Amino acid sequence: MTLPGRTAYREELTAIATDNPRVLCLEADLGGRTHPFAIAHPDRFFNVGIAEGAMIDMAAGLAVGGYQPFVSTFAPFAALRAAESLKLTLGYLRAGVTVVAPYAGVSGGWFGTTHHCLEDFAVLRAVPGVTVAAPYGEREMRSVIRMAAASGTPFYVRTGRNDAPESLPWDGAEVPAVTWDDAGAEAGRSCLVSVGEVGTELCLTARRRLPALPHAHLCFVDQPHLELAATELAERYDRFVVVEEHRPAGSVASALALLLPENQVHSVNAGEQWPVRGGSHAEVLDQLGLNEGALWSALAPYEELPAQVRAGEGLAA
Numbered sequence: 001m002t003l004p005g006r007t008a009y010r011e012e013l014t015a016i017a018t019d020n021p022r023v024l025c026l027e028a029d030l031g032g033r034t035h036p037f038a039i040a041h042p043d044r045f046f047n048v049g050i051a052e053g054a055m056i057d058m059a060a061g062l063a064v065g066g067y068q069p070f071v072s073t074f075a076p077f078a079a080l081r082a083a084e085s086l087k088l089t090l091g092y093l094r095a096g097v098t099v100v101a102p103y104a105g106v107s108g109g110w111f112g113t114t115h116h117c118l119e120d121f122a123v124l125r126a127v128p129g130v131t132v133a134a135p136y137g138e139r140e141m142r143s144v145i146r147m148a149a150a151s152g153t154p155f156y157v158r159t160g161r162n163d164a165p166e167s168l169p170w171d172g173a174e175v176p177a178v179t180w181d182d183a184g185a186e187a188g189r190s191c192l193v194s195v196g197e198v199g200t201e202l203c204l205t206a207r208r209r210l211p212a213l214p215h216a217h218l219c220f221v222d223q224p225h226l227e228l229a230a231t232e233l234a235e236r237y238d239r240f241v242v243v244e245e246h247r248p249a250g251s252v253a254s255a256l257a258l259l260l261p262e263n264q265v266h267s268v269n270a271g272e273q274w275p276v277r278g279g280s281h282a283e284v285l286d287q288l289g290l291n292e293g294a295l296w297s298a299l300a301p302y303e304e305l306p307a308q309v310r311a312g313e314g315l316a317a
Contacts, residue, residue, distance in 0.1 A: 002138040002166055004159075004160070004162050004163060005141045006102040008138040010036050010037060011036055017037065017040070022068045023149060024044045024059075025072075027046075027048070027055075028071075028072070028073035030072060046058070050077075052078060055073065056078075056097070056099070057085050059097040060085075063095035064095060068149060072101070074102065074103040075103055076115060079120035079123050086124070095154065098148040098149075098157065099157065100157045102160065103115060104117050104120060104158040104245070105245035106118065106285060107161040112275075118245065121244075121250055122249060125250065130156055132158070132225075133157045134196040134221060135159060136194075136196065136219065140168075144219065177220065178216050178218060178229050179216070179217040180214075185214035190302050191216055191240050192215040195221060196246075199243035199268075200217055202292060203217070205292055206296070226252070234262070237263075238264065240256065240263060241266045241268060242267050243268040244267075245269075245290060246269055251267060251269055254267070268290065270285070270290045271290070275288060292314050294316045
């Protein structure tokens with residue numbers, strides 16, 4: 001059984017800290033009494049309460065003092081409420097702080113708009129020098145956390161709430177710029193490009209129905225990594241459909257469109273509306289129009305779709 005991203009993060013960081021006494025863990029009232037890091041390393045765990053900006057500022061000072069702080073809070077409070085502190089700490093100071101942001105997108109569901117975050121890529125990708133990652137599955141999350149600890153450079157790591165998907169296969173010790181899921185794919189097809197948990201699940205669902213579609217998964221979405229990915233994507237395909245749980249402005253699709261001016265880049269995203277009703281993660285995504293139907297509608301002008309989709313089952317209205 002795989003673990004949700006936020007749980008895998010806590011376990012991996014706890015293990016890393018056993019051999020690295022400089023690693024610290026700061027949380028903004030999320031950890032509870034059963035946080036594995038707090039149990040294993042109580043003298044290096046700090047619960048700062050709902051003071052997210054202060055937590056980032058504390059981490060900056062600790063990093064300058066020679067420590068490696070890992071901080072975690074809900075994505076909206078990390079990327080938006082503490083945005084100025086993030087800009088100065090991760091960008092201007094280039095402090096070796098890793099921010100792990102669960103409840104990204106609308107994975108908070110019933111918590112409502114105050115606890116949703118569809119803008120974090122736009123904010124963090126605009127800060128030079130930050131590695132921005134959206135791991136899919138336990139293996140990717142653990143690898144990203146090890147990379148952050150080994151590098152000592154600024155990281156922002158986005159994850160969801162409780163989803164625990166199986167990781168896509170990739171070779172080597174570190175997550176590559178592009179993870180290809182295209183066995184059985186055909187040349188000339190639109191290439192699906194997935195980002196994050198929701199985007200990747202939608203692309204995998206589409207591939208199960210139409211295996212001829214190629215699929216490229218991206219874990220890292222900061223500018224240097226996207227430049228590497230864009231080169232690799234353009235070597236293999238001409239048309240891309242990028243699927244991500246984010247606003248269209250500042251999205252990965254918009255960045256790839258600039259990097260691939262000779263290619264067609266289409267976007268399936270969470271749109272520009274605000275959810276007006278509470279609900280589960282899936283229900284809120286449906287309100288925003290980010291679902292399987294939206295993906296098939298984006299593909300419809302270019303692809304021969306499966307019969308059940310052509311018959312209206314799954315196409316967006």
